[in-house]
Amino acid sequence: MAVLGDFGTTWTKLLDTETGQRRVVPTREARDVKADIATGHNARRRAPRHVNELIALAQGGGRLISEAQFLVLDVGSRDVKYVHMRRGELAGMDWTTTCGALTGFTLELLGRYYGLDYDAIEPSAKSVPVTCAVLGMEQLFELVSEGVSEEEAVARFARGIAMNAYRFIGEPKQFYLSGGMCDNRLFLRSFPEEVEVRPLGRFVLVEGLVGEPERASVGGRGGE
Amino acid sequence: MGCPPEEALAPRRGEELMDLDNVVEGVEARSESLLPRTTCCIIRRILDNALALDLDEIVIDEGYGKCDAARGLVEVLEGLLEIPIVRTQNENREAAGTPICDSDLPVLRKMELILEGLVRPQKIDLPGEPKPRAAIWGVPAADLSIYELLPDGAQVLGWTRCLENRTPADWELEMYVPEGVPTVFYAQTFCPKNVVAQHLARRHHGLHVDADGVLSQPVRAKIEAFLRFRGAWARAA
Numbered sequence: 001m002a003v004l005g006d007f008g009t010t011w012t013k014l015l016d017t018e019t020g021q022r023r024v025v026p027t028r029e030a031r032d033v034k035a036d037i038a039t040g041h042n043a044r045r046r047a048p049r050h051v052n053e054l055i056a057l058a059q060g061g062g063r064l065i066s067e068a069q070f071l072v073l074d075v076g077s078r079d080v081k082y083v084h085m086r087r088g089e090l091a092g093m094d095w096t097t098t099c100g101a102l103t104g105f106t107l108e109l110l111g112r113y114y115g116l117d118y119d120a121i122e123p124s125a126k127s128v129p130v131t132c133a134v135l136g137m138e139q140l141f142e143l144v145s146e147g148v149s150e151e152e153a154v155a156r157f158a159r160g161i162a163m164n165a166y167r168f169i170g171e172p173k174q175f176y177l178s179g180g181m182c183d184n185r186l187f188l189r190s191f192p193e194e195v196e197v198r199p200l201g202r203f204v205l206v207e208g209l210v211g212e213p214e215r216a217s218v219g220g221r222g223g224e
Numbered sequence: 225m226g227c228p229p230e231e232a233l234a235p236r237r238g239e240e241l242m243d244l245d246n247v248v249e250g251v252e253a254r255s256e257s258l259l260p261r262t263t264c265c266i267i268r269r270i271l272d273n274a275l276a277l278d279l280d281e282i283v284i285d286e287g288y289g290k291c292d293a294a295r296g297l298v299e300v301l302e303g304l305l306e307i308p309i310v311r312t313q314n315e316n317r318e319a320a321g322t323p324i325c326d327s328d329l330p331v332l333r334k335m336e337l338i339l340e341g342l343v344r345p346q347k348i349d350l351p352g353e354p355k356p357r358a359a360i361w362g363v364p365a366a367d368l369s370i371y372e373l374l375p376d377g378a379q380v381l382g383w384t385r386c387l388e389n390r391t392p393a394d395w396e397l398e399m400y401v402p403e404g405v406p407t408v409f410y411a412q413t414f415c416p417k418n419v420v421a422q423h424l425a426r427r428h429h430g431l432h433v434d435a436d437g438v439l440s441q442p443v444r445a446k447i448e449a450f451l452r453f454r455g456a457w458a459r460a461a
Contacts, residue, residue: 041441052441054449079442083449090453095442 004209005035006056006202007042010077010105011180015206024202037209041078051212053205054093057178058083060208064200065176072204073169074178075161075187077105082169094168104180106133107158107187110140114150118186121151123159130160155186162190178204225270226285226294227342227392229314233283241343244273244282245364251276258300264412265366265437267293271300279307287313289383289392291416320390325380328353331360331371334380338388339364353377358456361401361424362410363417367439370410373447375456379405383417401428406454408433408447 001018012030014023025033027042038047039056053074061072062085069091071084080103084092111118128143130136136157143153169175174196181187182199191197225244233241242248245266255263255271274282282305286295302309324337327350337348357375361382365371381401386392399420401407407428409421413436425432431450433443451457 052445052448054445055452058449058453081442085453088453090450093446093449095445 002036003034004206005033005038005040005043005046006205007038007040007046008077009041010108011202013202013206015203017210022203037212039205039209049212051209054081054083054095056205056208057081058085058090058093058208059212060178060204060206061085061176061200062088063207063210064204070176071169071172072176072178072200073165074204075103075165075181076179078103080165080168092170096168103161106137107161107181107184110154110157114154116151116154118184121155121186123186123189124152124155126156127159127163128156130157130164136160155190158186159190162187166191166195174198176200178202225282226290227314227387227390228283228285228312229316230390232310232312236283239280242273242277243339243342244270246339248273248277258304262414263293264414266363266412267297269366270297274301274305281308281310283310283312285314285392286311287315287393289314289386314392316391317394318391320388322385322388323350323352324388325385326352328377330376331374331378331380332368335364335368335371335384338380338384341388353379356405358451359402359405359407360410361407361430362421363412363415365410365435366412366437367435370435370439370447373444374408374451381407399424403428406430406451406456408450410434412436
């Protein structure tokens with residue numbers, strides 16, 4: 001029985017394996033929260049045992065998805081990562097190592113700034129090129145100043161992020177999505193129409209920690 | 225600098241030798257304003273060391289085993305320093321052997337021995353690792369902590385292997401990759417060796433990573449996940 005935690009940059013996700021209780025709290029309000037096993041950006045400071053996010057994502061996907069082959073994309077607050085597993089073996093993976101500012105954090109920020117309801121915004125056929133965070137934001141504000149509605153400008157922005165992430169994972173016909181963006185209806189609908197996006201929710205990485213203590217006994221750095 | 229031929233180093237063995245490619249504690253980074261931003265961290269480090277240390281001369285290998293950036297750096301050094309710069313070309317094909325690369329030692333220790341070996345050659349008996357659980361291909365990494373991510377006895381390949389063998393221009397040896405061993409292919413960011421690192425990673429179902437100086441958390445995570453899911457640790461049990 002253990003408390004498992006995904007200590008992300010913005011949100012902390014906790015699972016008590018004894019009671020089954022799940023909690024999502026802002027990381028800034030969870031500074032004193034400790035777990036038995038942790039993953040995420042702030043994991044090392046929060047638990048005696050730490051598992052890196054790619055391993056947690058792969059194992060969490062394996063627990064939640066019954067197919068022998070799957071690709072799961074995690075869109076976090078500050079980065080994007082994916083793993084592609086085939087019959088328990090790693091077929092591919094990556095983690096953005098450069099500018100990751102244009103991910104969940106930016107969409108959350110824009111939503112609050114403009115007071116938007118992402119459930120009510122229609123996706124846009126157009127997109128803002130978002131290779132660079134600063135330039136992407138600049139283009140968004142430019143669109144608004146030109147008279148494009150805030151909703152449409154943010155929808156183009158969301159499509160830019162979605163398309164970036166989609167190209168990053170190699171443009172598959174179907175994939176699973178992990179992270180807070182699973183709750184953002186606009187983002188979910190901003191991928192190409194013919195692509196099947198299956199949201200798994202925010203607890204995929206935490207699920208990847210279940211059973212981790214037993215696995216530690218077989219050795220392996222990256223899970224210590 | 226680089227791996228000069230033994231005939232150039234031998235007459236200087238009685239002097240205090242330093243390998244400018246390696247970290248020297250306390251050296252201030254001054255190369256940023258003197259080199260393009262797309263210069264790899266080893267070239268930057270060599271310039272930092274050369275500017276900071278009180279050197280009598282620099283012996284360099286500017287042969288086939290070195291890149292254009294290193295050859296360009298020689299020109300930069302000649303413009304900045306007043307000490308002699310001895311240009312050599314190491315085309316040696318006489319293999320010194322790779323007992324360290326193939327030993328059962330922790331990989332970090334292997335790298336320390338190889339990197340020290342150029343200025344302090346030593347003969348040591350090392351037990352070989354008959355079944356390496358993983359391998360790492362590439363040039364010596366700027367951040368040596370990458371080697372701590374691999375299981376003990378992981379085989380060392382690529383140019384680092386050529387360095388131990390004292391054949392830095394041996395392309396065939398550099399391209400050697402054993403089949404079936406999970407291999408991490410590493411090059412410094414901005415190093416042209418990334419082209420071949422990525423190619424070999426695809427061909428051998430390995431993992432290609434690059435890092436500019438300090439290893440980032442995502443790069444660490446990729447290596448850890450790759451080794452774990454390719455069974456490098458399970459085979460240890």
